[in-house]
Amino acid sequence: MLKSFVITGENGKIETMINLKDISVTFTQKDREVKAVDNVSLEVDKGDIYGIVGYSGAGKSTLVRVINLLQPPTQGSVIVDDKDLVALSKKALNEERKKIGMIFQHFNLMESRTIADNVAFPLKGSGLSKAEITEKVENLLELVGILDKKAAYPNQLSGGQKQRVAIARALANDPKILLCDEATSALDPKTTLAILSLLKEVNEKLGITIVIITHEMQVVKEICNKVAVMENGRVIESGQVIDIFNNPQKPLTLDFIRTATHVEQAEKQILSHTSEKVYELKFSHASDPIIIELYKRFGASANILYGNIEFIQNIPIGTLLVTFTGDFVFDDVVAYLTSQDVKIVEIGGSANV
Structure with missing residues (x-):
């Protein structure tokens, strides 16, 4: 079951780890101001x-760098684990940053050092003995499934193995938060799934809060419990992943979801081979055999051209692409589907029917 390790306080209330309030980041480029985060x-x-999902230039990477103040905000407050990072001294801020691990698209490993030495690097000045550091490094490498490579060098590893090393290194200081900036963008699909599975394991075993920056809704679908969609420096939509997938409010969000669920490709192929009106039916649960009921109640025969079920946080979300034939009143079909919490959209149209 896909889940996240949500932590509650003594009163049962969910505790907030990161609270960004009214964050803006403005850069000056060639005598003009550019608002990267608005x-x-x-x-x-x-x-x-x-x-946090968005296309290139949406401001998501800038926003995630605000969380550990690698990018100070032009305005707004950054509250992490109940501390206002903007108000801290440089020394205090550096201490808080140790609680925030970060991994990147291109791994950022030191090529001249062994895998073990790469993971041990953040532990310099930690006060741990050499034996304690060795034990901790080996435990971390075992956690990420790459202990057998501890004496190897980065150029001897695959991309997925390098990212596992980067994750182990990011965990060295026992962080409470792990920031992942396009951490799977350089990996092939199979390796991406393996790394996402590892991140989910880290979240569940260690209770670490994870923030993932990505331009792929597929990544969000696989691992996240919440999502924010960014466009032009703003968050245009946010909430539980299941709610966003079930009922996207913005066209950009819908585009991301169609790509992640492979519906978009199916639509293009179907529309290129038919002149009939094609409708998308989308549902997260159905108590009745809806297609059969449409025929029994209204005489509407649905010809299924494509069907797909995605599991989001262990909840099935189904999509059907259909054409209709028969002597029936279309408004009756729409009303019935709506009563069953089934959304119907004409493909190629811009609004719900």
């Missing part, structure tokens, strides 16, 4: 796997 507020609860 008045963004969001909360990440302890134990969340929180996705």
